[in-house]
Amino acid sequence: MECCGIDVFGASRVIESPLDAVVSPLRRTRYSTVGRTLLGTRLSRVVLNRCLQTDFALWRASTIGQGRRRARAKPHVVLRSALPGHRKVGGIVAANRLFSLNGESALVTGGGTGIGAAISRLFLHMGAQVTIASRRESKLEAFRNSVPQHASFLHAVPGDVAVDSERIVATAVAAMGSISILVNNASTSVGKPMRDMTGAEWQTVYTTNLEAAFRLCQSALPSLEANRGCILHISSASAVAGDYDDAAYVSSKSGLEGFSRHLAVELAADGVRSNVIRPGLINTEAFADYPDEFFESQIPLIPLGRLGSPEDVAYAALYLCSREAAFVTGAVLTVDGGETRI
Ligand SMILES: NC(=O)c1ccc[n+]([C@@H]2O[C@H](COP(=O)([O-])OP(=O)(O)OC[C@H]3O[C@@H](n4cnc5c(N)ncnc54)[C@H](OP(=O)(O)O)[C@@H]3O)[C@@H](O)[C@H]2O)c1
Numbered sequence: 001m002e003c004c005g006i007d008v009f010g011a012s013r014v015i016e017s018p019l020d021a022v023v024s025p026l027r028r029t030r031y032s033t034v035g036r037t038l039l040g041t042r043l044s045r046v047v048l049n050r051c052l053q054t055d056f057a058l059w060r061a062s063t064i065g066q067g068r069r070r071a072r073a074k075p076h077v078v079l080r081s082a083l084p085g086h087r088k089v090g091g092i093v094a095a096n097r098l099f100s101l102n103g104e105s106a107l108v109t110g111g112g113t114g115i116g117a118a119i120s121r122l123f124l125h126m127g128a129q130v131t132i133a134s135r136r137e138s139k140l141e142a143f144r145n146s147v148p149q150h151a152s153f154l155h156a157v158p159g160d161v162a163v164d165s166e167r168i169v170a171t172a173v174a175a176m177g178s179i180s181i182l183v184n185n186a187s188t189s190v191g192k193p194m195r196d197m198t199g200a201e202w203q204t205v206y207t208t209n210l211e212a213a214f215r216l217c218q219s220a221l222p223s224l225e226a227n228r229g230c231i232l233h234i235s236s237a238s239a240v241a242g243d244y245d246d247a248a249y250v251s252s253k254s255g256l257e258g259f260s261r262h263l264a265v266e267l268a269a270d271g272v273r274s275n276v277i278r279p280g281l282i283n284t285e286a287f288a289d290y291p292d293e294f295f296e297s298q299i300p301l302i303p304l305g306r307l308g309s310p311e312d313v314a315y316a317a318l319y320l321c322s323r324e325a326a327f328v329t330g331a332v333l334t335v336d337g338g339e340t341r342i
Pocket of ligand 1: 111112114115160161162208235236279280282285
Protein backbone atom coordinates (compact mmCIF):
# COMPACT_ATOMS: atom_id res chain seq x y z
CA MET A 1 0.00 0.00 0.00
CA GLU A 2 1.25 3.41 -0.81
CA CYS A 3 0.28 5.81 1.97
CA CYS A 4 0.51 9.46 0.98
CA GLY A 5 3.10 8.67 -1.65
CA ILE A 6 5.15 6.34 0.60
CA ASP A 7 5.24 2.63 -0.23
CA VAL A 8 4.35 1.06 3.11
CA PHE A 9 3.40 -2.55 2.42
CA GLY A 10 4.89 -3.11 -0.99
CA ALA A 11 1.50 -4.63 -1.84
CA SER A 12 -0.63 -4.01 -4.89
CA ARG A 13 -2.91 -1.23 -3.69
CA VAL A 14 -2.02 2.34 -4.53
CA ILE A 15 -3.79 5.35 -3.16
CA GLU A 16 -4.32 8.08 -5.72
CA SER A 17 -5.43 11.25 -4.03
CA PRO A 18 -4.57 14.88 -3.60
CA LEU A 19 -3.60 14.12 0.02
CA ASP A 20 0.03 14.81 -0.73
CA ALA A 21 -0.81 18.47 -1.05
CA VAL A 22 -2.06 18.72 2.54
CA VAL A 23 0.18 16.26 4.38
CA SER A 24 3.18 17.80 6.03
CA PRO A 25 6.64 16.28 5.61
CA LEU A 26 6.51 15.44 9.34
CA ARG A 27 3.43 13.24 8.87
CA ARG A 28 4.99 11.58 5.82
CA THR A 29 7.94 10.53 7.95
CA ARG A 30 5.61 9.19 10.64
CA TYR A 31 3.70 7.05 8.15
CA SER A 32 6.89 5.66 6.76
CA THR A 33 8.14 4.74 10.23
CA VAL A 34 4.80 3.27 11.32
CA GLY A 35 4.57 1.26 8.13
CA ARG A 36 8.04 -0.21 8.39
CA THR A 37 7.82 -0.97 12.10
CA LEU A 38 4.46 -2.70 11.93
CA LEU A 39 5.01 -4.17 8.48
CA GLY A 40 2.54 -6.92 7.68
CA THR A 41 0.78 -6.97 11.05
CA ARG A 42 -2.95 -6.66 11.53
CA LEU A 43 -2.27 -3.70 13.83
CA SER A 44 -0.44 -1.88 11.04
CA ARG A 45 -3.53 -1.97 8.88
CA VAL A 46 -5.65 -0.51 11.66
CA VAL A 47 -3.13 2.25 12.34
CA LEU A 48 -2.69 3.08 8.69
CA ASN A 49 -6.42 3.07 8.06
CA ARG A 50 -6.76 5.57 10.88
CA CYS A 51 -4.02 7.72 9.32
CA LEU A 52 -5.80 7.65 6.01
CA GLN A 53 -9.15 8.50 7.58
CA THR A 54 -7.59 11.42 9.42
CA ASP A 55 -5.94 12.70 6.29
CA PHE A 56 -9.11 12.28 4.31
CA ALA A 57 -10.94 14.40 6.88
CA LEU A 58 -8.14 16.99 6.68
CA TRP A 59 -8.32 16.99 2.93
CA ARG A 60 -12.11 17.32 2.95
CA ALA A 61 -11.80 20.26 5.33
CA SER A 62 -9.18 21.89 3.13
CA THR A 63 -11.42 21.65 0.06
CA ILE A 64 -14.45 23.35 1.63
CA GLY A 65 -15.14 26.48 -0.32
CA GLN A 66 -12.66 25.62 -3.05
CA GLY A 67 -15.21 24.71 -5.64
CA ARG A 68 -17.52 21.73 -6.17
CA ARG A 69 -15.32 20.04 -8.75
CA ARG A 70 -12.38 19.60 -6.40
CA ALA A 71 -14.55 18.61 -3.44
CA ARG A 72 -15.96 15.73 -5.46
CA ALA A 73 -12.57 14.28 -6.31
CA LYS A 74 -12.41 11.63 -3.58
CA PRO A 75 -9.37 9.45 -3.04
CA HIS A 76 -9.85 6.04 -4.58
CA VAL A 77 -7.97 2.78 -4.63
CA VAL A 78 -6.78 1.11 -7.81
CA LEU A 79 -4.71 -1.96 -8.53
CA ARG A 80 -1.20 -1.20 -9.74
CA SER A 81 -1.90 -1.42 -13.43
CA ALA A 82 1.74 -2.00 -14.35
CA LEU A 83 1.43 -5.57 -13.07
CA PRO A 84 0.53 -8.05 -15.79
CA GLY A 85 -3.05 -9.26 -15.82
CA HIS A 86 -4.30 -6.96 -13.09
CA ARG A 87 -7.48 -5.08 -13.69
CA LYS A 88 -9.02 -2.07 -11.99
CA VAL A 89 -10.97 -2.82 -8.85
CA GLY A 90 -14.62 -2.28 -9.54
CA GLY A 91 -14.04 -2.33 -13.28
CA ILE A 92 -16.47 -4.36 -15.34
CA VAL A 93 -14.76 -7.14 -17.29
CA ALA A 94 -16.28 -7.95 -20.67
CA ALA A 95 -18.12 -11.27 -20.41
CA ASN A 96 -15.99 -12.88 -23.08
CA ARG A 97 -12.85 -12.01 -21.11
CA LEU A 98 -14.09 -13.38 -17.77
CA PHE A 99 -11.80 -16.10 -16.40
CA SER A 100 -9.31 -15.56 -19.20
CA LEU A 101 -5.88 -17.01 -18.40
CA ASN A 102 -4.10 -15.16 -21.19
CA GLY A 103 -0.52 -14.53 -20.15
CA GLU A 104 -0.60 -17.03 -17.27
CA SER A 105 1.87 -19.90 -16.86
CA ALA A 106 0.58 -22.91 -14.93
CA LEU A 107 2.45 -25.89 -13.52
CA VAL A 108 0.02 -28.77 -12.93
CA THR A 109 1.43 -31.82 -11.18
CA GLY A 110 -0.25 -35.06 -12.20
CA GLY A 111 -1.50 -33.07 -15.18
CA GLY A 112 -1.52 -35.97 -17.64
CA THR A 113 -4.52 -37.88 -16.24
CA GLY A 114 -7.87 -37.49 -14.47
CA ILE A 115 -8.54 -34.24 -12.66
CA GLY A 116 -5.09 -32.84 -13.49
CA ALA A 117 -5.66 -33.44 -17.19
CA ALA A 118 -9.08 -31.75 -17.09
CA ILE A 119 -7.54 -28.72 -15.35
CA SER A 120 -4.64 -28.58 -17.82
CA ARG A 121 -6.98 -28.87 -20.81
CA LEU A 122 -9.26 -26.09 -19.53
CA PHE A 123 -6.33 -23.81 -18.63
CA LEU A 124 -4.89 -24.26 -22.13
CA HIS A 125 -8.30 -23.51 -23.61
CA MET A 126 -8.46 -20.32 -21.52
CA GLY A 127 -5.13 -19.08 -22.87
CA ALA A 128 -2.52 -20.22 -20.34
CA GLN A 129 0.77 -21.92 -21.01
CA VAL A 130 0.75 -25.21 -19.09
CA THR A 131 3.49 -27.53 -17.88
CA ILE A 132 2.33 -30.97 -16.78
CA ALA A 133 4.52 -33.18 -14.59
CA SER A 134 4.20 -36.80 -13.53
CA ARG A 135 6.16 -40.07 -13.54
CA ARG A 136 4.70 -41.97 -16.53
CA GLU A 137 5.93 -40.44 -19.77
CA SER A 138 3.31 -42.43 -21.67
CA LYS A 139 0.53 -40.50 -19.87
CA LEU A 140 2.19 -37.15 -20.54
CA GLU A 141 2.53 -38.08 -24.21
CA ALA A 142 -1.07 -39.28 -24.44
CA PHE A 143 -2.26 -35.98 -23.00
CA ARG A 144 -0.11 -34.04 -25.45
CA ASN A 145 -1.65 -36.01 -28.31
CA SER A 146 -5.13 -35.21 -27.05
CA VAL A 147 -4.62 -31.43 -27.38
CA PRO A 148 -2.77 -30.97 -30.70
CA GLN A 149 -4.24 -27.47 -31.10
CA HIS A 150 -2.37 -26.34 -27.97
CA ALA A 151 0.95 -28.07 -28.68
CA SER A 152 2.99 -24.87 -28.62
CA PHE A 153 1.57 -23.85 -25.22
CA LEU A 154 2.05 -27.26 -23.57
CA HIS A 155 5.22 -28.52 -21.89
CA ALA A 156 5.76 -31.84 -20.15
CA VAL A 157 8.25 -32.76 -17.43
CA PRO A 158 8.62 -36.42 -16.52
CA GLY A 159 9.41 -36.66 -12.81
CA ASP A 160 8.43 -37.79 -9.36
CA VAL A 161 7.26 -34.95 -7.11
CA ALA A 162 8.46 -36.91 -4.08
CA VAL A 163 12.10 -36.58 -5.18
CA ASP A 164 12.22 -34.14 -8.11
CA SER A 165 10.18 -31.10 -7.05
CA GLU A 166 12.97 -28.56 -7.44
CA ARG A 167 13.94 -29.88 -10.88
CA ILE A 168 10.30 -29.98 -12.01
CA VAL A 169 9.83 -26.33 -11.02
CA ALA A 170 13.13 -25.25 -12.61
CA THR A 171 12.23 -27.03 -15.86
CA ALA A 172 8.77 -25.48 -15.90
CA VAL A 173 10.24 -22.00 -15.35
CA ALA A 174 12.76 -22.58 -18.13
CA ALA A 175 10.03 -23.77 -20.50
CA MET A 176 7.40 -21.10 -19.76
CA GLY A 177 9.55 -18.19 -18.54
CA SER A 178 7.84 -18.21 -15.13
CA ILE A 179 5.12 -19.82 -13.04
CA SER A 180 2.08 -17.74 -12.11
CA ILE A 181 -0.19 -20.67 -11.16
CA LEU A 182 0.88 -23.79 -9.27
CA VAL A 183 -1.59 -26.66 -9.03
CA ASN A 184 -0.59 -29.29 -6.46
CA ASN A 185 -2.66 -32.13 -7.83
CA ALA A 186 -0.41 -35.23 -7.88
CA SER A 187 -1.06 -37.60 -5.05
CA THR A 188 -0.91 -41.23 -4.08
CA SER A 189 -2.50 -43.62 -1.62
CA VAL A 190 -1.88 -47.19 -0.50
CA GLY A 191 -5.49 -48.12 0.22
CA LYS A 192 -4.77 -50.07 3.38
CA PRO A 193 -6.29 -49.84 6.83
CA MET A 194 -4.04 -48.35 9.46
CA ARG A 195 -3.38 -51.69 11.20
CA ASP A 196 -1.78 -53.10 7.99
CA MET A 197 0.14 -50.01 6.90
CA THR A 198 3.92 -50.01 7.19
CA GLY A 199 5.91 -46.99 8.22
CA ALA A 200 7.48 -46.88 4.77
CA GLU A 201 4.05 -46.78 3.12
CA TRP A 202 2.90 -44.00 5.43
CA GLN A 203 6.08 -42.07 4.59
CA THR A 204 5.65 -42.50 0.82
CA VAL A 205 2.13 -41.10 0.94
CA TYR A 206 3.20 -38.19 3.13
CA THR A 207 6.22 -37.36 0.98
CA THR A 208 4.15 -37.35 -2.22
CA ASN A 209 1.00 -35.65 -0.94
CA LEU A 210 2.33 -33.14 1.58
CA GLU A 211 6.10 -32.72 1.62
CA ALA A 212 6.19 -32.41 -2.17
CA ALA A 213 3.59 -29.63 -1.95
CA PHE A 214 5.91 -27.78 0.44
CA ARG A 215 8.93 -28.26 -1.84
CA LEU A 216 7.02 -27.27 -4.99
CA CYS A 217 5.66 -24.13 -3.32
CA GLN A 218 9.04 -23.17 -1.91
CA SER A 219 10.80 -23.65 -5.25
CA ALA A 220 8.12 -21.81 -7.21
CA LEU A 221 7.79 -18.96 -4.72
CA PRO A 222 10.15 -16.44 -6.38
CA SER A 223 8.25 -16.86 -9.63
CA LEU A 224 4.84 -16.79 -7.94
CA GLU A 225 5.80 -13.61 -6.05
CA ALA A 226 7.07 -11.93 -9.20
CA ASN A 227 3.73 -12.69 -10.89
CA ARG A 228 1.54 -12.11 -7.82
CA GLY A 229 0.34 -15.59 -8.65
CA CYS A 230 -1.64 -18.30 -6.91
CA ILE A 231 -1.42 -21.83 -5.59
CA LEU A 232 -4.21 -24.39 -5.78
CA HIS A 233 -4.08 -27.60 -3.76
CA ILE A 234 -6.27 -30.57 -4.64
CA SER A 235 -7.36 -32.10 -1.36
CA SER A 236 -10.14 -34.64 -0.81
CA ALA A 237 -13.52 -34.87 0.91
CA SER A 238 -11.93 -37.56 3.05
CA ALA A 239 -9.81 -34.82 4.67
CA VAL A 240 -12.93 -33.90 6.63
CA ALA A 241 -15.05 -37.06 6.35
CA GLY A 242 -12.34 -39.67 7.00
CA ASP A 243 -12.23 -42.96 5.12
CA TYR A 244 -12.31 -46.71 5.69
CA ASP A 245 -8.77 -47.20 4.44
CA ASP A 246 -5.57 -45.20 4.10
CA ALA A 247 -5.01 -43.17 7.22
CA ALA A 248 -1.92 -41.68 5.55
CA TYR A 249 -3.94 -40.32 2.60
CA VAL A 250 -6.61 -38.81 4.84
CA SER A 251 -4.03 -37.29 7.20
CA SER A 252 -1.89 -35.91 4.39
CA LYS A 253 -4.90 -34.23 2.76
CA SER A 254 -5.89 -32.68 6.09
CA GLY A 255 -2.31 -31.45 6.40
CA LEU A 256 -2.46 -30.04 2.89
CA GLU A 257 -5.50 -27.96 3.82
CA GLY A 258 -3.71 -26.62 6.90
CA PHE A 259 -0.65 -25.86 4.78
CA SER A 260 -2.83 -23.88 2.36
CA ARG A 261 -4.43 -21.89 5.19
CA HIS A 262 -0.96 -21.02 6.41
CA LEU A 263 0.30 -20.00 2.96
CA ALA A 264 -2.74 -17.79 2.45
CA VAL A 265 -1.71 -15.74 5.48
CA GLU A 266 2.07 -15.84 5.06
CA LEU A 267 2.10 -15.03 1.36
CA ALA A 268 -0.73 -12.48 1.27
CA ALA A 269 1.63 -9.53 1.70
CA ASP A 270 3.46 -10.72 -1.43
CA GLY A 271 0.19 -10.90 -3.35
CA VAL A 272 0.27 -14.71 -3.63
CA ARG A 273 -3.02 -16.53 -2.99
CA SER A 274 -3.48 -20.11 -1.81
CA ASN A 275 -6.73 -22.08 -2.05
CA VAL A 276 -7.99 -25.65 -1.89
CA ILE A 277 -10.45 -27.70 -3.89
CA ARG A 278 -11.91 -30.60 -1.94
CA PRO A 279 -13.33 -33.10 -4.45
CA GLY A 280 -15.79 -35.83 -3.56
CA LEU A 281 -16.12 -38.95 -5.69
CA ILE A 282 -14.83 -38.06 -9.17
CA ASN A 283 -14.83 -40.64 -11.95
CA THR A 284 -11.16 -40.86 -13.01
CA GLU A 285 -8.66 -43.57 -13.78
CA ALA A 286 -7.91 -43.77 -10.06
CA PHE A 287 -11.09 -45.87 -9.94
CA ALA A 288 -10.43 -47.81 -13.15
CA ASP A 289 -10.17 -51.14 -11.30
CA TYR A 290 -13.24 -50.63 -9.13
CA PRO A 291 -16.30 -52.79 -9.93
CA ASP A 292 -19.55 -51.16 -11.08
CA GLU A 293 -21.17 -52.19 -7.79
CA PHE A 294 -18.87 -49.77 -6.00
CA PHE A 295 -20.21 -46.78 -7.93
CA GLU A 296 -23.80 -48.04 -7.66
CA SER A 297 -23.40 -48.19 -3.90
CA GLN A 298 -21.95 -44.66 -3.75
CA ILE A 299 -24.41 -42.73 -5.89
CA PRO A 300 -27.27 -42.91 -3.32
CA LEU A 301 -24.91 -41.21 -0.87
CA ILE A 302 -24.48 -38.18 -3.15
CA PRO A 303 -27.40 -35.71 -2.93
CA LEU A 304 -26.96 -34.55 -6.54
CA GLY A 305 -27.32 -38.19 -7.57
CA ARG A 306 -24.23 -38.72 -9.72
CA LEU A 307 -20.46 -39.06 -9.64
CA GLY A 308 -18.42 -35.95 -10.28
CA SER A 309 -16.52 -35.51 -13.53
CA PRO A 310 -12.95 -34.21 -13.79
CA GLU A 311 -14.42 -31.17 -15.57
CA ASP A 312 -16.57 -30.37 -12.50
CA VAL A 313 -13.32 -29.90 -10.60
CA ALA A 314 -11.58 -28.09 -13.48
CA TYR A 315 -14.25 -25.37 -13.61
CA ALA A 316 -13.78 -24.73 -9.89
CA ALA A 317 -10.01 -24.62 -10.46
CA LEU A 318 -10.43 -22.08 -13.24
CA TYR A 319 -12.38 -19.76 -10.96
CA LEU A 320 -9.91 -20.00 -8.07
CA CYS A 321 -6.89 -19.46 -10.35
CA SER A 322 -8.45 -16.61 -12.33
CA ARG A 323 -8.03 -12.90 -11.66
CA GLU A 324 -11.76 -12.86 -10.89
CA ALA A 325 -10.85 -14.63 -7.62
CA ALA A 326 -8.25 -11.98 -6.74
CA PHE A 327 -9.85 -11.45 -3.30
CA VAL A 328 -10.17 -15.17 -2.50
CA THR A 329 -7.43 -16.79 -0.46
CA GLY A 330 -7.36 -19.40 2.29
CA ALA A 331 -10.61 -20.83 0.92
CA VAL A 332 -11.72 -24.43 0.50
CA LEU A 333 -14.15 -25.07 -2.36
CA THR A 334 -15.90 -28.41 -1.93
CA VAL A 335 -16.90 -30.11 -5.20
CA ASP A 336 -18.71 -33.26 -4.05
CA GLY A 337 -22.35 -33.09 -5.13
CA GLY A 338 -23.27 -32.43 -1.49
CA GLU A 339 -21.83 -35.70 -0.20
CA THR A 340 -20.14 -34.21 2.86
CA ARG A 341 -23.25 -32.17 3.72
CA ILE A 342 -25.23 -35.24 4.84
N1 LIG B 1 -10.93 -39.08 -8.17
C1 LIG B 1 -11.46 -38.81 -6.99
O1 LIG B 1 -12.56 -39.29 -6.64
C2 LIG B 1 -10.77 -37.90 -6.04
C3 LIG B 1 -11.43 -37.57 -4.86
C4 LIG B 1 -10.81 -36.73 -3.97
C5 LIG B 1 -9.57 -36.19 -4.26
N2 LIG B 1 -8.94 -36.53 -5.41
C6 LIG B 1 -7.63 -35.94 -5.66
O2 LIG B 1 -7.56 -35.47 -6.98
C7 LIG B 1 -6.22 -35.50 -7.44
C8 LIG B 1 -6.13 -36.17 -8.79
O3 LIG B 1 -6.59 -37.50 -8.66
P1 LIG B 1 -7.27 -38.27 -9.87
O4 LIG B 1 -8.54 -38.80 -9.37
O5 LIG B 1 -7.28 -37.43 -11.09
O6 LIG B 1 -6.31 -39.52 -10.01
P2 LIG B 1 -5.20 -39.89 -11.10
O7 LIG B 1 -5.76 -39.83 -12.45
O8 LIG B 1 -4.61 -41.17 -10.63
O9 LIG B 1 -4.16 -38.72 -10.95
C9 LIG B 1 -3.06 -38.73 -10.12
C10 LIG B 1 -1.94 -38.13 -10.92
O10 LIG B 1 -0.84 -37.88 -10.05
C11 LIG B 1 0.33 -38.38 -10.67
N3 LIG B 1 1.24 -38.77 -9.62
C12 LIG B 1 1.04 -39.65 -8.62
N4 LIG B 1 2.12 -39.77 -7.86
C13 LIG B 1 3.05 -38.95 -8.40
C14 LIG B 1 4.38 -38.63 -8.07
N5 LIG B 1 4.99 -39.20 -7.03
N6 LIG B 1 5.04 -37.74 -8.83
C15 LIG B 1 4.44 -37.15 -9.89
N7 LIG B 1 3.19 -37.41 -10.24
C16 LIG B 1 2.50 -38.30 -9.51
C17 LIG B 1 -0.11 -39.55 -11.51
O11 LIG B 1 0.77 -39.77 -12.61
P3 LIG B 1 1.96 -40.86 -12.54
O12 LIG B 1 1.40 -42.07 -11.86
O13 LIG B 1 2.32 -41.08 -13.95
O14 LIG B 1 3.06 -40.22 -11.76
C18 LIG B 1 -1.44 -39.05 -12.01
O15 LIG B 1 -1.27 -38.32 -13.21
C19 LIG B 1 -5.42 -36.19 -6.34
O16 LIG B 1 -4.82 -35.24 -5.52
C20 LIG B 1 -6.49 -36.93 -5.56
O17 LIG B 1 -6.12 -37.14 -4.22
C21 LIG B 1 -9.50 -37.37 -6.32
